[in-house]
Amino acid sequence: MKLNLDKATTDDFKRLKNLRLSALKDSPNAFGAKYSDLKDRPDNYWQQLIKVSNWCLVSADGLDIALLAVDKADKDRKSDCWLSSWWIDENYRGKGVSKVMAEWVYNLCREKGWQKIGLGVWPDNKNAIAVYLKLGFELANGLMPSRSIPGLMYQPMYKSIGGDSK
Numbered sequence: 001m002k003l004n005l006d007k008a009t010t011d012d013f014k015r016l017k018n019l020r021l022s023a024l025k026d027s028p029n030a031f032g033a034k035y036s037d038l039k040d041r042p043d044n045y046w047q048q049l050i051k052v053s054n055w056c057l058v059s060a061d062g063l064d065i066a067l068l069a070v071d072k073a074d075k076d077r078k079s080d081c082w083l084s085s086w087w088i089d090e091n092y093r094g095k096g097v098s099k100v101m102a103e104w105v106y107n108l109c110r111e112k113g114w115q116k117i118g119l120g121v122w123p124d125n126k127n128a129i130a131v132y133l134k135l136g137f138e139l140a141n142g143l144m145p146s147r148s149i150p151g152l153m154y155q156p157m158y159k160s161i162g163g164d165s166k
């Protein structure tokens with residue numbers, strides 16, 4: 001399997017749209033956003049997403065299979081950057097793709113001077129939590145209120161990378 005990891009440019013907006021909508025359709029309970037809210041958004045919505053975030057788009061043998069977003073974190077996130085929208089096509093899970101994507105994130109962090117990486121996961125998403133623990137993230141004490149779905153709480157997880165990531 002030949003993996004390619006690309007940092008999305010605005011030319012990639014259709015790739016982002018297809019991957020993101022596939023993710024929301026496949027895993028409706030994993031994310032704050034909903035497929036029905038995003039499916040009819042115009043092209044410039046997707047182009048704008050690429051302008052404001054660092055999107056990792058992954059293809060395997062030329063087929064798009066995975067994505068995640070990395071943003072500079074807002075102050076209340078208690079980290080330097082924040083990961084979101086992490087999804088891998090079901091047929092490509094359990095094959096080490098998440099580790100390769102994590103390395104992509106660490107490289108981006110080194111470029112940007114970010115050391116503490118944070119992310120939020122729904123507390124009942126035990127599989128994702130297990131994956132993040134395996135990648136070296138630690139559970140924060142206490143949950144935080146979701147911004148995207150008021151009333152819900154998410155589990156923050158953090159990983160610090162020094163000069164070199166482990």
Ligand SMILES: CC(C)(COP(=O)(O)OP(=O)(O)OC[C@H]1O[C@@H](n2cnc3c(N)ncnc32)[C@H](O)[C@@H]1OP(=O)(O)O)[C@@H](O)C(=O)NCCC(=O)NCCS
Pocket residue numbers: 027030031085086087088089092093094095096097098099120121122125126127128130131132134135
């Ligand atoms: C979360 C997600 C991106 C992880 O990708 P993945 O391909 O399933 O992860 P991997 O299989 O590469 O797992 C990484 C490591 O965690 C381990 N792991 C995976 N599931 C595990 C589990 N339930 N318990 C213990 N360890 C587990 C793997 O064995 C692997 O360890 P290894 O490198 O030593 O083999 C993917 O499952 C996904 O897209 N899920 C649906 C969407 C989602 O929930 N996204 C997260 C939103 S916060």
